[in-house]
Amino acid sequence: NAGVTQTPKFQVLKTGQSMTLQCAQDMNHEYMSWYRQDPGMGLRLIHYSVGAGITDQGEVPNGYNVSRSTTEDFPLRLLSAAPSQTSVYFCASSPWGGQPQHFGDGTRLSIL
């Protein structure tokens, strides 16, 4: 019973590098979201999706891209990493609106 799986768990990047954070869920949930968590600021929504082929921006989308080609997967791409993107990234899913989100364990990303 995997739930929401995020990989990698830790990553260190240099400024300007690109990478993809992976998120997969096995619960057949339609809704998926990406958040970043910075100290003292709670979680902020980066991008979200209400189904395969449908994505939209959240509060802090700049510097990130997403796609949703399948119900299960929702990867987050950093186009050109910057130190300001150092954070903990959480992926979450829910069956539909009004239901609690299930969160992955997070990816701790440091950009030097």
Place this chain on the structure above:
Amino acid sequence: ELKVEQNPLFLSMQEGKNYTIYCNYSTTSDRLYWYRQDPGKSLESLFVLLSNGAVKQEGRLMASLDTKARLSTLHITAAVHDLSATYFCAVDRDQGAQKLVFGQGTRLTINP
């Protein structure tokens, strides 16, 4: 722009005492979520409140929602050490689209 404010941000209390965490939000919404986060861990759903006057209880925690006052409360009864964690409220800014805006979190420490 939807703003979500929690208070207090830090709370240290003794076992056996009662206390309340407040979550105020700035624009109309009737969907509010409470989550718990242990240090270095992911988020766990506690309550989903979907209408004015909604009240949910689980063990020593009780959450309520007043949409007219734009206020939710999380009440802790007879606190025990295991409830030490950070508690977040989150408000859906798009009526079910899961475009959640989180509060800053309340770090609760319960001392023996």
